[in-house]
Amino acid sequence: MNLLELRLHQFRSYHQAAFHFDPGTIHILEGANAQGKTNVIEAISYVSNLRSFRTRNVRDLIEHSASGFSIDAICESRGRRENLRIHHEDGKKKLFRYGNPVPSFSQFVGTLNAVLFSPDDMMFFTGAPALRRRFLDTELVKLSSAYTEALRSCQKLLKERNALLKRRQFDQLLLDTYTDGLIAQQQTVIQQRQRFVMHLNRKLKKLYPVFSKGEETLEIQYKTFADPEKDTVRQMRTIYEKNLDRDRRFGATGDGIHKDDLVFLLDGYPMPAVSSQGQKRSALLALKLALCAIIKEKTGQHPVFLLDDVFSELDPDRRQKLIDLLPEDMQVFITAAEPVQADFKGRQVCVHHIRKKSKGKDGQHEPQ
Ligand SMILES: Nc1ncnc2c1ncn2[C@@H]1O[C@H](COP(=O)(O)OP(=O)(O)OP(=O)(O)O)[C@@H](O)[C@H]1O
Ligand SMILES: [Mg+2]
Numbered sequence: 243m244n245l246l247e248l249r250l251h252q253f254r255s256y257h258q259a260a261f262h263f264d265p266g267t268i269h270i271l272e273g274a275n276a277q278g279k280t281n282v283i284e285a286i287s288y289v290s291n292l293r294s295f296r297t298r299n300v301r302d303l304i305e306h307s308a309s310g311f312s313i314d315a316i317c318e319s320r321g322r323r324e325n326l327r328i329h330h331e332d333g334k335k336k337l338f339r340y341g342n343p344v345p346s347f348s349q350f351v352g353t354l355n356a357v358l359f360s361p362d363d364m365m366f367f368t369g370a371p372a373l374r375r376r377f378l379d380t381e382l383v384k385l386s387s388a389y390t391e392a393l394r395s396c397q398k399l400l401k402e403r404n405a406l407l408k409r410r411q412f413d414q415l416l417l418d419t420y421t422d423g424l425i426a427q428q429q430t431v432i433q434q435r436q437r438f439v440m441h442l443n444r445k446l447k448k449l450y451p452v453f454s455k456g457e458e459t460l461e462i463q464y465k466t467f468a469d470p471e472k473d474t475v476r477q478m479r480t481i482y483e484k485n486l487d488r489d490r491r492f493g494a495t496g497d498g499i500h501k502d503d504l505v506f507l508l509d510g511y512p513m514p515a516v517s518s519q520g521q522k523r524s525a526l527l528a529l530k531l532a533l534c535a536i537i538k539e540k541t542g543q544h545p546v547f548l549l550d551d552v553f554s555e556l557d558p559d560r561r562q563k564l565i566d567l568l569p570e571d572m573q574v575f576i577t578a579a580e581p582v583q584a585d586f587k588g589r590q591v592c593v594h595h596i597r598k599k600s601k602g603k604d605g606q607h608e609p610q
Contacts, residue, residue, distance in 0.1 A: 268591045269574065269591075276598070285313050289356075295358060311330050324354070327341070355541070375503070389430070421479075425479060432499060461506075462507070549577070
């Protein structure tokens with residue numbers, strides 16, 4: 243998969259800008275601080291996930307003093323072109339493919355499959371479990387429609403079950419229906435999360451030692467409320483029966499996939515407790531490379547790999563290793579404040595000089 247063209251209108255620091263990207267190439271977005279490099283990465287990632295990795299507030303994405311933004315992207319996948327457009331105006335997001343409205347987010351998300359490494363992700367290991375669940379969901383939603391459906395159903399059933407639990411008098415039969423539905427859908431989610439984590443672990447076994455000089459191991463443990471190796475349905479049923487009184491007292495379902503987490507073990511010990519900044523960065527890079535490899539295996543297409551500010555804290559040796567690990571025909575975007583010193587081993591590299599244009603008469607900011 244490749245991103246061939248990106249047009250930004252009133253997006254962050256870009257009033258109007260157009261970028262052209264050759265397929266299968268390593269694109270280096272080079273420029274001093276605060277010139278708009280990450281803004282480009284953010285826009286690409288937004289087309290992929292319809293969510294910013296830097297803010298929850300869409301307002302932040304709109305150019306100051308403007309009322310909306312648009313992003314146009316031309317992608318290429320299996321020789322087919324996709325023409326995508328996101329238009330945000332008056333707090334509403336509208337999606338288009340070839341100029342035709344796309345009715346639902348799920349039909350748009352993942353059309354451009356991008357994997358992102360961002361220094362802000364360093365919270366990934368130490369932050370709340372919701373961050374790691376979001377990682378699972380973001381990726382699995384793009385890989386499996388069965389997962390997307392099961393996850394949606396779980397969210398709906400959980401809401402309904404919680405609403406019922408809050409009532410003083412409730413219909414036991416209706417509760418059983420919600421609980422049974424939840425159990426069935428959660429089984430699909432648990433199985434897929436478990437399989438995905440096992441797949442990641444197989445990749446990490448090879449990838450992480452490259453960064454740790456073969457001295458450490460990295461493994462992910464999937465934590466859920468029922469043991470995925472045993473009869474999950476029976477376990478879930480027992481848990482819900484046992485905890486019904488508590489759930490009624492709290493007016494909420496205390497057990498479920500909405501509490502799942504991933505634990506990253508470095509040489510068998512949980513990451514946050516023992517790891518250095520460099521180890522976390524290496525682990526995150528290995529994780530994202532593992533993800534790229536899985537996407538390629540499952541879809542037959544490389545994702546677009548976005549690496550924001552990846553080199554700033556990697557020593558030259560690890561930097562080179564990262565470049566060596568990038569699959570040959572994968573399109574990659576790397577932001578860097580300084581010229582990248584590395585051996586690209588004959589790969590096609592294109593440097594884009596990014597400089598914020600001072601506001602001229604027409605108020606335009608454009609890439610150089
Ligand atoms: N909504 C917005 N409207 C206008 N300008 C904005 C908006 N949001 C951010 N900016 C501007 O974008 C610039 C930051 O862009 P970006 O984060 O892409 O920088 P960068 O080139 O990645 O810098 P660094 O090397 O420090 O990471 C800043 O000048 C900031 O003021
Ligand atoms: Mg930046």
